[in-house]
Amino acid sequence: AKQMNVETDIITLTRFILEEQQHVAPSATGELSLLLNSLQFAFKFIAHNIRRAELVNLIGVSGTANATGDTQKKLDVIGDEIFINAMRSSNNVKVLVSEEQEDLIIFEGGGKYAVCTDPIDGSSNIDAGVSVGTIFGIYRLKEGSKGSINDVLRKGTEMVCAGYTMYGASAHLMLTTGYGVNGFTLDTQLGEFILTQPNLKIPNTRSIYSVNEGNSFYWPDYVKKYIEDLKKPQDNGKPYSARYVGSMVADIHRTLLYGGIFSYPADTKSKNGKLRILYECFPMAMLMEQAGGRAINDKGERILDMIPKGIHDKSGIWLGSKGEIEKFVTYIK
Ligand code: AHM
Numbered sequence: 001a002k003q004m005n006v007e008t009d010i011i012t013l014t015r016f017i018l019e020e021q022q023h024v025a026p027s028a029t030g031e032l033s034l035l036l037n038s039l040q041f042a043f044k045f046i047a048h049n050i051r052r053a054e055l056v057n058l059i060g061v062s063g064t065a066n067a068t069g070d071t072q073k074k075l076d077v078i079g080d081e082i083f084i085n086a087m088r089s090s091n092n093v094k095v096l097v098s099e100e101q102e103d104l105i106i107f108e109g110g111g112k113y114a115v116c117t118d119p120i121d122g123s124s125n126i127d128a129g130v131s132v133g134t135i136f137g138i139y140r141l142k143e144g145s146k147g148s149i150n151d152v153l154r155k156g157t158e159m160v161c162a163g164y165t166m167y168g169a170s171a172h173l174m175l176t177t178g179y180g181v182n183g184f185t186l187d188t189q190l191g192e193f194i195l196t197q198p199n200l201k202i203p204n205t206r207s208i209y210s211v212n213e214g215n216s217f218y219w220p221d222y223v224k225k226y227i228e229d230l231k232k233p234q235d236n237g238k239p240y241s242a243r244y245v246g247s248m249v250a251d252i253h254r255t256l257l258y259g260g261i262f263s264y265p266a267d268t269k270s271k272n273g274k275l276r277i278l279y280e281c282f283p284m285a286m287l288m289e290q291a292g293g294r295a296i297n298d299k300g301e302r303i304l305d306m307i308p309k310g311i312h313d314k315s316g317i318w319l320g321s322k323g324e325i326e327k328f329v330t331y332i333k
């Protein structure tokens with residue numbers, strides 16, 4: 001008979017979480033594992049809706065659907081609702097911060113965790129079919145806390161877990177619980193995230209920069225000088241390549257896999273940059289560091305050591321390969 005080349009011992013996200021828990025924290029109660037299970041449901045559900053979105057929109061345009069005049073919910077609203085419902089029903093979350101919600105949400109029940117999320121980051125790209133993603137960071141509630149803003153206005157170093165799911169050609173989940181970064185790819189037929197990038201490490205250098213250069217008029221001089229220098233031939237005779245999707249998850253995903261540097265600096269127009277500390281900068285910074293890279297603000301301070309004063313506070317950010325960040329740092333005055 002013909003032999004089939006089938007991997008019969010794959011590592012699913014659920015298996016990975018259970019095994020990691022046994023190795024890393026045998027005394028753990030399993031609550032974070034349950035929370036991660038609710039998270040992966042949210043990712044699958046959002047991925048499913050993003051896949052359908054284009055079709056739904058196309059049909060909508062032709063006038064055959066939505067004839068009742070119902071206004072269709074935008075995907076960022078759907079993503080936010082899916083995420084909130086998944087976190088509430090997990091019973092392990094007490095505090096939720098979402099980019100889409102002005103105030104933090106405190107759930108009834110006895111959850112021990114606080115979750116910060118941008119449910120659909122890069123949503124301005126959705127109609128063009130460009131990758132978007134869900135970013136998340138998780139804290140354990142402070143000792144004795146019944147759930148308050150103080151559970152999230154903390155240093156990024158206090159997160160117990162962070163990551164993102166990028167909804168691209170496939171859905172990719174990059175996850176860290178503080179013991180390196182592991183990448184999973186959603187097998188839609190199986191309905192499971194499969195471990196595809198165990199213990200991912202970012203290359204130490206790579207001649208790629210990723211920044212919205214349309215803002216360069218507003219940049220401080222040292223940023224202008226740094227980017228100008230990248231465009232000159234380097235030691236290998238070639239200048240850096242520019243890559244900018246405009247979806248943070250997609251730009252960070254490429255940076256994690258290929259190396260390079262990503263930035264959204266503060267400028268005279270956006271005095272604190274554009275990206276939000278709790279659910280954009282912190283989770284990406286934790287992933288970068290856990291993959292062997294670095295993440296700093298415009299002053300060269302470690303992002304994860306910052307303490308936000310408000311849940312939607314922003315910061316300028318530079319992150320990526322260690323060697324590339326070290327090079328940039330020499331330009332900071
Ligand atoms: P959003 O959360 O409203 O989608 O905005 C965040 C996005 C990031 O994904 C991306 O890095 C950045 O905004 C792009 O901004 P710009 O269009 O100014 O370059």
Ligand code: MG
Binds near residue numbers: 280
């Ligand atoms: Mg965002």
